[in-house]
Amino acid sequence: MLTEFGKVLVFIILAAAFVVIALFVARLIRPARPTKEKFTIYECGENPEGTPWVKFNIRFYVVALIFLIFDVEIVLLFPWALTYQDYGIYGFLVGIIFLLILGLGMAYEWRKGDLEWEKPSPKPPNLAKILEKSKRNIPVEVPD
């Protein structure tokens, strides 16, 4: 007997086969005329500068941590939601208490500033100071 998950498996196998066949056909008919220029990394026409794996904002990591906590709570919430109608007022109270604790955690994170996405405040270079530092007499009009 083919179970429902068996059908899903058949579907997944056929979908994967479709992708593999499409990629294979493309490999057969497409041209391959590689040159050195084609394989360089795209950086708006300039030669690539430094490593491509640049440093990024630590905020992304904090977001991932918060996500992990709340996603686990979704997993805990689903069984309650499915059996809710069997338990009447008892189920309601249990759910409210759970959501209250969840909301408290949320409020704590909000209060501690973990949900803020801090905007960088860059200081635009002051042209007048730079010119003063360089101590060169460049005949330009300095805006104030």
Place this chain on the structure above:
Amino acid sequence: MNIWEIIIITVIKIGAILTIMLLTVSYLVYFERRISAWIQSRLGPNRVGWEGILQPFADVFKLLLKEDISPVAANKFIHGLAPFIAVFVAFSTYAVIPIGPDVTIFGYSIQLVVADVNIGVLYVLALTSLGVYGLTFAGWSSGSKYSLLGGIRSSAQMISYEVSMGFSVGGVLLMAGSLSPIAIVEAQYGWMWNAIVQPIGFITFTVAAFAETNRLPFDLPEAEPELVGGYHTEYSSMKFAGFFLAEYANMIIAAGMIVTLYLGGWQVPYIDKLGLGEIVTALMQVGSFFVKMGAILFFFIWVRWSIPRFRYDQLMNLGWKVMFPLSLINIVWVAALIMIFNL
């Protein structure tokens, strides 16, 4: 029914679903271009075939004939794996979305869904979460700064909105008491559509769906003015086509899920009271599913060409400080409704 009949029926259903899906994806691209042109007072593609109706096929052949390039700094294996994951995830989700009620054809009772999995909603949520890997791998493995930033942005955005999406689904589960998409559709009999019973959940789910599919106003991962192409900057040929296909396939899944969970799926309110024949009823119900889905897809396109992009901090604030509390309120609202009216 013996096992061979079941296997043959399943394979026919899978073939039909895959064909419908591929056609809708390619024509969704065509309609997006035509509608955007219409919104912006342009003409759009109208040269290939009647009114440009063959444009999708021309595009596919063009992409098939393009040279495939993976740049020097790229990790070759993961670079090739990423579009595969994206397409695979987008395709396999279709297995559980029901497009119509049970019908009887040639004496066989057939469900208009590939697999009636009793945890269908979990299956969809799990697979769409896997989709994040495709984008992150693509961004990391390309060896380009634009790709890396695009990949990181998209993973952070998708996981942020996945939380409010999960909690909104919780409200639907409260109403239906089941994870099976068919049971959820049947629980919305008449006008008991979840969009009407729990409008807050409908809004949070729709917004989360926009963010999950990386559509404007949430298309930060590939914001052209800042990041060129985002995670698929370094992709070309069929690998690029894979991401493109996956993006539009995800849009169709999102629309299908919105219809199934909130707009009554294939239900037409009180159609069984009209006393039409079984075949006519079934046809109208399947038709209503596609009409609802088409309306949602048009809404997706309409929003894309009407609303400007968010800034990243606005996106994160909206996700965590507005959508997430709203989806919690929605759960309490639904639970209270069930308690008061004994739905």
